[in-house]
Amino acid sequence: MEYALKKWGTLSLSEIIKPSIELAQKGIPVSSSLAKLLKVEQENLAQWDSTKAIFLKNNIPLQEGDLLIQKDLANSLKLIAENGSQVFYNGEIGQKIVAEIQRHNGIITAEDLRNYKVIERAPIVGEYRGYKIITMPPPSSGGIHIVEMLNMLEHYPMGSYGVNSAQSIHYMAEAMKLAYADRSEYLGDPDFTNVPVSGLISKKYANELVKTISPNLARPSNTIKPNNPIPYESNQTTHYSTVDQYGNAVAVTYTLNFNFGSGIVAAGTGILLNNEMDDFSSKPGVPNGFGLIGGSANAIQGKKRPLSSMSPTIVLKNNQPWLITGSPGGSRIITTVLQTIINSIDYNMNPAESASTSRIHHQWLPDELDIEKGISADTIRLLKQQGYNIKQKATMGRTQTIQILPDGFYGYSDPRSPDGATKGY
CATH class of the missing domain: 1.10.246.130 (Gamma-glutamyltranspeptidase, large (L) subunit, C-terminal domain)
Incomplete structure (x- = not known):
């Protein structure tokens, strides 16, 4: 993200992130649709203490009109604003993400995060x-x-x-x-x-x-x-489209896969961990969570990005x-x-x-x-x-x-x- 903004944007990373920090810190009102979604996902979210602390209050999902405050996420965004992407891949945030994954017997290591590289591809x-x-x-x-x-x-x-x-x-x-x-x-x-x-x-x-x-x-x-x-x-998934007064256009799609990804928030970060492994083909001919069939081209493999x-x-x-x-x-x-x-x-x-x-x-x-x-x-x-x-x-x-x-x-x-x-x- 930092690389792309420096290469293409006119604002600094800290300026771009500032509104998000304020929203996470001060909170946003829970809408009717988010309240309903939290209720549907209650059983999943309630499994994890770090997640429950954000999205539930007294073991009940946040209600319409409640403030969704994410202080840990605000702090993570501040660290990124001040230090750039390396604090995520090779610093305090990354350490907490790895610790959370390993707490659940996951296999991602600090070296995996450190070696991750964003790839810019031709459209x-x-x-x-x-x-x-x-x-x-x-x-x-x-x-x-x-x-x-x-x-x-x-x-x-x-x-x-x-x-x-x-x-x-x-x-x-x-x-x-x-x-x-x-x-x-x-x-x-x-x-x-x-x-x-x-x-x-x-x-x-x-x-x-x-x-x-x-x-x-x-x-x-x-x-x-x-x-x-x-x-x-x-x-x-989330998508937004943006156009400025000069005609520059941006279309952005990003995803955790399911509504709250894995449902697990990396403790101390406010960051939800995804469940993108579902986007791989676990076995040729076996459908994933969206009923899609895949083959060996999308089989699970180390350092591979899922379809x-x-x-x-x-x-x-x-x-x-x-x-x-x-x-x-x-x-x-x-x-x-x-x-x-x-x-x-x-x-x-x-x-x-x-x-x-x-x-x-x-x-x-x-x-x-x-x-x-x-x-x-x-x-x-x-x-x-x-x-x-x-x-x-x-x-x-x-x-x-x-x-x-x-x-x-x-x-x-x-x-x-x-x-x-x-x-x-």
Whole structure:
């Protein structure tokens, strides 16, 4: 973080962190949605004394209106502001994190933290109907498969089908199946496995994939296997999008995996430890916590970074930032961002219209088409006739989107996120 800010930013690290320190120190009011979440997670959070001290009071989760005060986190942020990232990897904070992990029989050592290095990678770049798509590279699968699906959908006049018509949903679902099948085989940490990036995002590869898509029948997932992109070679999360007055744009997605990660706070730090090990493939063909299937490319290995679905994305129009978006949602992040791009380009929606539109999701296995409320009964009937196994699910994704138009900036926080907000300065 410190490196990136020094290289790209205009403010010092201490200036950037100061508001966060104040919020942690003085506390933030617990919202209705956070209170409900704490109640759901009570059993997990109550297991750990360091966690319980922050999120529970008298063994009861904090209630709506209570102040969530995180003094240890404020102190950790102060140390980072004063000393930079090394205090985290090779100093007081790191020592406390390692001590906490080893208290629970974990295997991370001080040397592991000390040797950790942030890697800056080139983004995935694609094109859809004349717009440039700039998105996240491996070890996230998000960027590759968004571009892969857009390459397939470019073959169809999506705009003329209508938003969430049976025809538009059908083509999106079939493209999703093919992309998630490839995800299971080819995606992993590029430092450990040869990810055929240029093949997967090749338009020629997409040309071959669309030949397998019927215009009116759902293809059973058990007939779909990962395809061969080689000849074409030339999981709860937070997202925010930011644009400044000069048109500089940032899309950021970060995650602990599940709501509170492992649920364990490293004592004396206020820092929750993640449970990102779930993002590895523990065994080929065995689903993870989001039902995703993985293979040997994403097998557990020392010093390896796990596969994710994070998809912070910037869309350029005439080589200038036009749409900045991203979402939490585990395996549904990829399809949520895909639909945000399609809504914006094919259906000419603004961020509010796009975020308020019902979403669908298909991840190859299990063979089911997930839909939100709001898809018409007639459309569902047609999709069932085509062979889809329809499952109505809870809300999918929580986008934070900014659109840059000649007359100004348009931003919208997904209504699925009750604590999200849009703000201009």
